[in-house]
Amino acid sequence: xxxxxxxxxxxxxxxxxxxxxxxxxxAHDEPDWLRARRREAxxxxxxxxxxxxxxxxxxxxxxxxxWDEAERLIQAxxxxxxxxxxxxxxxxxxxxxxxxxxxxxxxxxxxxxxPSLEKQGVIFTDLRTALRDHSxxxxxxxxxxxxxxxxxxxxxxxxxxWDYGVFVYVPRNTIAELPLHVVCYNTSAGAAMGHxxxxxxxxxxATMQVEYASNVTDGQSxxxxxxxxxxxxxxxxxxxxxxxxxxxxxxxxHQRGIVGRDAQLDWVNGVMGSQLTKAFIEVDxxxxxxxxxxxxxxxxxxxxxxxxxxxxxxxxxLTNTDLLFKGAARDRARTLWQGMIKSLPQMQRIDGYQVCRxxxxxxxxxxxxxxxxxxxxxxxxxxxAATFGTLEEEPIYYLMSRGITRPQAQLMIIEGFFDELLQRxxxxxVRQRLxxxxxxxxxx
Amino acid sequence: xxxxxxxxNLHASVDGEDEMILRGLDLTVKKGEIHALMGPNGSGKxxxxxxxxxxxxxxxHEGEVLLDGENLLDLEPDERSRAxxxxxxxxxxxxxxxTLGNFLRHAINARMKAEDPDSKGIPIxxxxxxxxxxxTQLQIDHAFAGRYLNEGFSGGEKKRAEVLxxxxxxxxxxxxxxxxxxxxxxxxxxxxxxxxxxTGPDLGVLVITHYQRMLNYIKPDYVHVLYEGRIVExxxxxxxxxxxxxxxxxxRERHEALAHFQA
Numbered sequence: 001x002x003x004x005x006x007x008x009x010x011x012x013x014x015x016x017x018x019x020x021x022x023x024x025x026x027a028h029d030e031p032d033w034l035r036a037r038r039r040e041a042x043x044x045x046x047x048x049x050x051x052x053x054x055x056x057x058x059x060x061x062x063x064x065x066x067w068d069e070a071e072r073l074i075q076a077x078x079x080x081x082x083x084x085x086x087x088x089x090x091x092x093x094x095x096x097x098x099x100x101x102x103x104x105x106x107x108x109x110x111x112x113x114x115p116s117l118e119k120q121g122v123i124f125t126d127l128r129t130a131l132r133d134h135s136x137x138x139x140x141x142x143x144x145x146x147x148x149x150x151x152x153x154x155x156x157x158x159x160x161x162w163d164y165g166v167f168v169y170v171p172r173n174t175i176a177e178l179p180l181h182v183v184c185y186n187t188s189a190g191a192a193m194g195h196x197x198x199x200x201x202x203x204x205x206a207t208m209q210v211e212y213a214s215n216v217t218d219g220q221s222x223x224x225x226x227x228x229x230x231x232x233x234x235x236x237x238x239x240x241x242x243x244x245x246x247x248x249x250x251x252x253x254h255q256r257g258i259v260g261r262d263a264q265l266d267w268v269n270g271v272m273g274s275q276l277t278k279a280f281i282e283v284d285x286x287x288x289x290x291x292x293x294x295x296x297x298x299x300x301x302x303x304x305x306x307x308x309x310x311x312x313x314x315x316x317x318l319t320n321t322d323l324l325f326k327g328a329a330r331d332r333a334r335t336l337w338q339g340m341i342k343s344l345p346q347m348q349r350i351d352g353y354q355v356c357r358x359x360x361x362x363x364x365x366x367x368x369x370x371x372x373x374x375x376x377x378x379x380x381x382x383x384x385a386a387t388f389g390t391l392e393e394e395p396i397y398y399l400m401s402r403g404i405t406r407p408q409a410q411l412m413i414i415e416g417f418f419d420e421l422l423q424r425x426x427x428x429x430v431r432q433r434l435x436x437x438x439x440x441x442x443x444x
Numbered sequence: 445x446x447x448x449x450x451x452x453n454l455h456a457s458v459d460g461e462d463e464m465i466l467r468g469l470d471l472t473v474k475k476g477e478i479h480a481l482m483g484p485n486g487s488g489k490x491x492x493x494x495x496x497x498x499x500x501x502x503x504x505h506e507g508e509v510l511l512d513g514e515n516l517l518d519l520e521p522d523e524r525s526r527a528x529x530x531x532x533x534x535x536x537x538x539x540x541x542x543t544l545g546n547f548l549r550h551a552i553n554a555r556m557k558a559e560d561p562d563s564k565g566i567p568i569x570x571x572x573x574x575x576x577x578x579x580t581q582l583q584i585d586h587a588f589a590g591r592y593l594n595e596g597f598s599g600g601e602k603k604r605a606e607v608l609x610x611x612x613x614x615x616x617x618x619x620x621x622x623x624x625x626x627x628x629x630x631x632x633x634x635x636x637x638x639x640x641x642x643t644g645p646d647l648g649v650l651v652i653t654h655y656q657r658m659l660n661y662i663k664p665d666y667v668h669v670l671y672e673g674r675i676v677e678x679x680x681x682x683x684x685x686x687x688x689x690x691x692x693x694x695x696r697e698r699h700e701a702l703a704h705f706q707a
Contacts, residue, residue, distance in 0.1 A: 397498075397499055397521055398536065398539070399539070399542075399550075400520065400522040401498075401521045401522075401524075401525055401533075402522075402548075402551040402554075402613065403522050403525035403551050403554045403558075404554045405522050408550065408554065409522075412539075412547070413539060413542070416539055417540070418541065419541030420541060
């Protein structure tokens with residue numbers, strides 16, 4: 001049967017203009033190199049159609065976004081950290097904190113760094129301050145290596161119009177032992193374009209958590225974000241990202257980790273909120289012996305739609321990537337995971353693994369998983385898998401036979417399904433909080 | 445009153461099937477007594493265990509099961525458990541992500557909440573002491589409390605974990621479904637010692653087994669033989685020895701001769 005598409009069905013574009021880019025640069029008195037980069041990105045954005053039927057997008061329909069609401073750049077309205085829920089601000093561990101950076105509507109409301117880290121030369125600040133104080137470091141790394149304007153329509157838009165962000169730099173041979181904590185919280189509807197740039201120099205180590213959340217707003221929002229994690233040779237980064245936007249937010253994000261020679265990236269990505277999330281999550285193992293572990297958990301309910309598009313790029317021999325995503329969907333929610341392992345030609349002795357495990361909690365929910373491999377070498381160990389399950393009666397019966405009620409038994413089994421991933425979060429109290437949030441989703 | 449499990453004229457099948465597996469089974473187990481239920485494969489032993497606990501994969505067609513006069517068949521499996529019944533599963537299911545310790549704490553708390561909706565549950569230090577004590581008694585490595593329930597457990601470890609659950613939950617009537625199957629002699633001894641440590645005036649036990657071996661360690665007061673869904677012989681411990689010597693063929697012949705005579 002032929003399908004006739006009407007022109008009006010194509011996705012609408014937001015009405016950003018070159019003048020918006022210029023006024024942003026002017027407002028912040030940005031350096032020339034940044035203005036030039038924004039201009040270049042704007043040209044790419046202008047010349048790229050809104051994504052629609054391309055392979056990575058054809059299952060993701062975002063045409064219900066109302067750009068007239070979602071394209072207004074969110075302006076800080078004087079709100080302080082007091083508006084941020086206590087759970088997001090709670091220290092990551094009971095011990096000393098390394099740093100805390102809180103944004104409300106893109107505005108820095110708290111910026112703290114432990115003196116011990118500062119003494120070590122660790123930089124943990126907002127991107128605007130970093131542009132002023134560490135211009136050279138930022139210029140060298142900002143959207144030059146990990147996420148690029150050429151990665152897609154939304155990457156280009158972000159590169160042209162990003163308006164706030166985080167900059168982390170850990171110098172060579174430095175271990176930042178205390179955890180760094182970032183909270184990005186929005187109080188009004190509109191567009192937010194946050195950027196995270198983390199750079200670990202050679203043989204440096206850090207642990208970091210970034211949380212995204214917003215309160216209920218009147219109108220839709222668009223989060224057009226980018227995350228860049230650059231781990232130098234022999235470096236070690238543990239990075240946790242938790243997204244819990246309100247249900248009127250559309251997230252379009254590009255996130256990429258670059259892992260150097262003998263370096264290690266341990267990345268946990270949790271997606272709970274938003275109306276629709278389209279996230280490109282990629283790791284590039286660029287140095288021999290690089291190791292990346294990418295873990296994802298997601299739980300979609302009501303009419304949420306999550307499309308998580310992962311890619312593991314083996315650009316050097318003897319590299320390891322290990323990806324495990326686990327998700328659940330209930331009500332009429334839809335989730336999609338598309339995974340790809342790629343290698344450059346002749347990258348021998350690489351080991352790539354990807355698996356997505358899905359737990360379907362209602363007949364009306366839909367979950368899809370599409371793993372893929374593009375390997376151009378022969379001495380490799382690459383595998384992929386996708387599994388789908390529902391709540392089975394046998395384990396429920398077993399738990400009930402010990403006196404546990406049916407709802408409690410179901411809860412325990414679903415929490416058990418996620419436990420393996422939550423155990424990868426290095427902060428006990430964050431694990432407990434997420435467990436409570438998963439519980440809230442289950443009980444709904 | 446002494447807690448009593450009474451099974452009367454029980455007829456049951458696999459859910460949705462017409463063929464009866466239990467065909468008029470009668471059995472009474474009182475607190476303080478140990479009963480052994482023996483029988484050849486296919487006689488209905490495991491069906492009985494499943495029916496008693498309320499496995500939804502089985503269906504009762506006729507009869508009743510009373511625990512202290514209350515009809516268990518009207519209750520959900522969790523309510524049966526809280527009423528004092530325990531089943532040691534023949535094939536305990538693995539539940540990834542749920543640790544043995546966490547599971548048992550929830551099981552205790554479910555009991556406390558059923559009695560008092562405002563109960564805060566067992567305090568963690570008290571629970572930890574209880575677990576340590578029972579695990580030591582059953583020669584279970586304390587690290588097991590932190591392992592996912594039955595996941596990667598060996599056959600013997602699973603059976604010991606079942607007995608541990610029984611020890612922690614302190615039922616009034618316990619049904620052991622083929623708890624001896626697949627155990628080597630050392631594991632069997634540990635499991636049997638664990639069960640023996642729990643027996644006494646406060647516990648009634650129904651040991652379901654194919655082999656007499658287990659009964660060398662857990663001494664039954666009564667032995668029953670199940671054949672084609674009914675108990676066809678009952679006696680003292682000597683019956684188990686007789687079965688061991690003569691095999692089930694003897695029961696079959698005798699029962700068929702009897703059936704022939706009655707016809």
